[in-house]
Amino acid sequence: GEAFESPLEGVPYFQKVLVKNPPIPALTGLFRRAILLVDGVAEVEALSLDFDAALRTVSLSFKARGDLGEPITFNSFVVEI
Numbered sequence: 055g056e057a058f059e060s061p062l063e064g065v066p067y068f069q070k071v072l073v074k075n076p077p078i079p080a081l082t083g084l085f086r087r088a089i090l091l092v093d094g095v096a097e098v099e100a101l102s103l104d105f106d107a108a109l110r111t112v113s114l115s116f117k118a119r120g121d122l123g124e125p126i127t128f129n130s131f132v133v134e135i
Contacts, residue, residue, distance in 0.1 A: 064088070071112060071133055078105055085114055096121045110134060 065071065065088050071081060082103045089098050101116040112133045118126040 063091075067133070075107075076105065076112065078103055081105075081112065085116075089116060089118060094120050095126065096123075 065084060070076065070084060082101060085103065086098050086101055089095055089101070095118050097119040099117045099119055102114070104113045105111075106113070114131040114133075115129045116127075118128075120126055
């Protein structure tokens, strides 16, 4: 819901991510779906989501495969809650 062009696209950070004690399995699925919706991404091979309650952060890393078989790696996306 944070996408400025369409409230139906994007990750609903305020509703689902930036909340007290977010449910990690639900967030993992949410980010997996968001990654798969990106043009050129064919498959998410691995996704790691870590919640640090003391620092109030969620860290995301993933490995994906593009439409042409090329590897896509993203490390250490951090959201402060």
